[in-house]
Amino acid sequence: MTELSAPFAPDWVSPPGETVLDIVEERGWTQAELALRLGYSEKHVSHLINGKVPLSVDAALRLERVLGSSADFWLAREANFQRHKARLEAAKRHATWAGWLDELPLKELMACGAVPKMRADAKNKPRLVEACLRFFGVASPDEWRNLYAGMHVAFRRSREDQSDVGAISAWLRLGEQQAEKLDGPKYDKARFEKALVAIRALTREQPQVFEPKLRSLLQDAGVLLVLVPAIPRAHVSGVARWLSPTRPLIQLSLYGKTNDKFWFSFFHEAAHILLHANSPEDKKSIFLDDPNAAHTTDPREHEANTWAGNCLIPEQHASTLAKLRTKRKAEEFAQAIGVHPGIVVGRLQHDGYIEPSWMNDLKQSFSLEASACAQPACAGSSGS
Known part of the structure; x- marks a missing residue:
């Protein structure tokens, strides 16, 4: 079996507010005018554009009326942003859990296909942690210890x-x-x-x-x-x-x-x-x-x-x-x-x-x- 290297996974992801900003700039509006059209405060619109507040269903419906794209589009954009952000945060946590891998028989688990075969280097360890968590059906090494060691x-x-x-x-x-x-x-x-x-x-x-x-x-x-x-x-x-x-x-x-x-x-x-x-x-x-x-x-x-x-x-x-x-x-x-x-x-x-x-x-x-x-x-x- 060929060993896998980590796939390209950018460590950035843009909030839906960036798309809002692109449309607003194309139309020559200021954020103040957008806030007026949406019925939000300028501060809230600024936070929305910068991804500091989640895009709600209410905001999606307002954007649909003001900018023309459907509410489903804006909600999907928000869901994608939150999902990618969560994965990036999880990857950071997984990197801190890499020591857990030393407790597991990785070679044998890879040999039988229970986890993907890959080099256990620093770049791949977060992926290996994720694969092992999925294999054991637990959310973190702590849950693994509670379930099996306990x-x-x-x-x-x-x-x-x-x-x-x-x-x-x-x-x-x-x-x-x-x-x-x-x-x-x-x-x-x-x-x-x-x-x-x-x-x-x-x-x-x-x-x-x-x-x-x-x-x-x-x-x-x-x-x-x-x-x-x-x-x-x-x-x-x-x-x-x-x-x-x-x-x-x-x-x-x-x-x-x-x-x-x-x-x-x-x-x-x-x-x-x-x-x-x-x-x-x-x-x-x-x-x-x-x-x-x-x-x-x-x-x-x-x-x-x-x-x-x-x-x-x-x-x-x-x-x-x-x-x-x-x-x-x-x-x-x-x-x-x-x-x-x-x-x-x-x-x-x-x-x-x-x-x-x-x-x-x-x-x-x-x-x-x-x-x-x-x-x-x-x-x-x-x-x-």
Whole structure:
């Protein structure tokens, strides 16, 4: 993509009074005579000509009668003047907000087309500020901070110093934009519970098979699903949140890119939707999950972890799971309980029964092929 330079944008714009003055001078009138004809004081006419007072509907009608041009013309001239003046004032404010850009993952936002690709030099920074404000749907960086940094986020951070609000907010906003394009019925908890049973069986399928079925099952239950590639420094595997009281969203990043991580993240976020939305206040929480978090003190995260783990590998199979040490046994066990072998391997590694380097060839690798700004799809391949 070609980088854009700032387009020509003059830093001046004339008030409609200049047009009034041109006509008056052509007719050989003085401002005093114009004031007399309009029925205004000379001071008011002077202010009108110099753009110090806005041109009102009353003034437009008087100018129509005195100078001949329509009232619509004068009002349009005034509106254009005020609009350009406001844009110039906004550009000055944007220049003072340029430091905000340092908090945002501009490179990634440009790469996916969320903001125009351009050099982040002093001349372009006001345009970049405007583009980022439009992307986030806020009027200023202060509103951005109030909206995103002030969110009630339940975030399992093991590396808090390496995660930043700018990257996280950008990733969340990309998901919001995808979700805004999706339609569906209101959330139905009973249908969601039924869908999750069917979705568990999809863990054995290839991504090109399970993804459309997964989306369809969730849509029927009123749950939105979006896949947004991970953004550096965000360190998120997924998020569960409510965009409205009847529209829950599960957003996944494929952080880790293997099916054991994908499916655990999915069922973990599903647990938040299912278990932790019992009141309007609950639905204000955003459960943003770091895949590398070592621990969390939030009991809701523990509950979601336990629920997801037991959903994929029911607790009654724990003793059998603990004894698995070969690929053949892991595959037989996975077949018996109806999940992909990679999920079994991931659980064995997580629980410390085998080394992290063992049996990884039983896992399935995923990747996001489409842009985060479009409707993405999964692609799968076998690999270690």
